[in-house]
Amino acid sequence: MWFGSALDVRNNSLNLIRLILAFAVLVHHSWPLAGQGETKFAGYSLGGWAVAGFFGISGYLITSSRWSNALGHYLVNRIARIMPAFWVCLLMMALVFAPIGYRVANGxxxxxxxxxxxxxxxxxxNALLDMQFHDISATPANVPYPGAWNGSLWSLYYEFLCYLFIAALGCFALVRRSRWPMTIAFVLSVVAQANIETISRLSNDNFDVVLMLQLLPFxxxxxxxxxxxxxIGFHWLPGSLSLIVAFTISSTVPGWGVQASALFVAYSLIWLSTVVRQPKLIAKNDISYGVYIYAFAVQQLLAVFGIxxxxxxxxxxxxxxxxxxxxAGxxxxxxxxxxxxxxxxxxxxQPKSAPAAAVQLVPGV
Structure with a gap:
């Protein structure tokens, strides 16, 4: 390897890194949900950078999952990981959060x-991840950010589209065996973001296309x-330098510099997971997804009561x-x-003679 060692999928702190990113999204949302302005770096808020980090880590782990699973098993795993908790969250919004907000607003x-x-x-x-609307019976109302109970859920649709994209690419032997098709795909995604205005016109200003091309490079x-x-492996020197390079590119290249820095952002986060220790409780219990899908709604409910x-x-x-x-629930x-x-x-x-590698799932994905 050029640098350091490979990522040990069973001995890293990615659960902790993702949990920190989820709380970063919560902190970011405090500003708009409290009716205050927010600061941005290179056009992206703290929450925007956190979501980008999620996508970078997800890209590594999901590709690993696809490469070690048949298409059917891969899709079942992905649906099982994201959909049931999402559906329960929707029900919680409709049957718990929104009724409280409606009762407070209407008596x-x-x-x-x-x-x-x-x-x-x-x-x-909203059951298929594509959020058609965010309010429920015109609530939340009388809050600084009305009309949205769970604004964090929007990104899950694009996350799942990435899952499907990797599912399709994994069907081609060339993509699985060679490093270059995926590398070229990344470069093309950055080029697409650099020409987003043209692509937006060609797609009739389809907002889904714009958001997808913002997140796909990560x-x-x-x-x-x-x-x-x-x-390449993971080592402290390129890990530290990646943070500097990501900062430099994203702050000096307008329009598409953030996406061009994606490779360095992802590398630095994964490297951090190899050197930062995480508590055993977090290693065995990945609550980052739950934090992400419930935090916004909790903040909105608190705002209903003026907190x-x-x-x-x-x-x-x-x-x-x-x-x-x-x-945790x-x-x-x-x-x-x-x-x-x-x-x-x-x-x-699985047949009894199947090798262990053939049935391995990536923890926390």
């Missing part, structure tokens, strides 16, 4: 279930690192304290049982 629950963007409509319309950056893992007026610090702290049990009662069920079913379907 009763009259017409709650029949108003425009009703609870049933919210769950049904996902593919992780995929590229996976493809080159046997040669945001205590100041950004206490608004963030109280939101974090309430979010953690919800995230999602992990213990939904995410982990579903994944164990999927892994158990797959194990039973």
């Amino acid at each position: 009763s629950l009259e017409d709650y279930f029949t108003a425009v963007h009703s609870p049933l409509n919210y769950v049904f319309s 996902f593919l950056a992780g995929s590229v690192l996976f493809m080159w893992r046997d040669m 945001h007026e205590l100041g950004l610090f206490w608004f963030s702290v109280i939101a974090a304290i309430i979010t953690v049990p919800l995230a 999602s992990w213990v009662f939904v995410e982990r049982p579903v994944m164990r069920k999927v892994r158990g079913a797959r194990g039973k379907s």
Whole structure:
């Protein structure tokens, strides 16, 4: 290897890194949800950079999962990891969070279930990850950021599109065997972002295309690192330099510098996971997804009761304290049982002579 050693998929702190990124999104959302302005670097907020980090790490792990699984097993794993907890979250919005907000705003629950963007409509319309609308029966209302109960859920649709993209690429032997097709795909994604105005016109200003091309380079950056893992490895020197290079490119190249820095952002985060120790509790329990999908809603509910007026610090702290049990509940009662069920079913379907590598799943993905 050129640098250091390979990532040990069973001995890293990626759960901790992702948890920190999830809390970074929470902190970022405190500003707009409290009705205050936000600061940005290179056009991206703290939350935007955190989501980019998520996509970079995901690109590495998801490509690993696809390369070690048949297409059917891969898709089942991906659906099982993201969808059940998402569906439960939608139900929580419709049956717990929004009724409280509606009751506070209107004094009763009259017409709650029949108003425009009703609870049933919210769950049904958004069930396939593509968020059609974010309010439920015109709530949350009387808050600094009205009309959205869970603004964090928007990114899951694009995350899943990346899963499908890798699923398709994995069907081609050349892509699996050679490092260059994925590397070229990453370069093309950055070129696409550099020409986003032209692509936007060609797609009739389709906002999905714009957002996808903003996030895809980060996902593919992780995929590229996976493809080159046997040669480059992870070491403190390139890891530290990657942070500097990412800062320099993103701050000096307008328009597409952020995407051009994606490879260095992803490398630095994965390198950090090889040197930062994480508590055993976090290693065995990945609540980062739960934190991500519940934090925004918790903050909105707190804003309904005026907690945001205590100041950004206490608004963030109280939101974090309430979010953690919800995230833990999602992990213990939904995410982990579903994944164990999927892994158990797959194990039973494998012939006894199957090598261990053929049935290995990437932890926490």
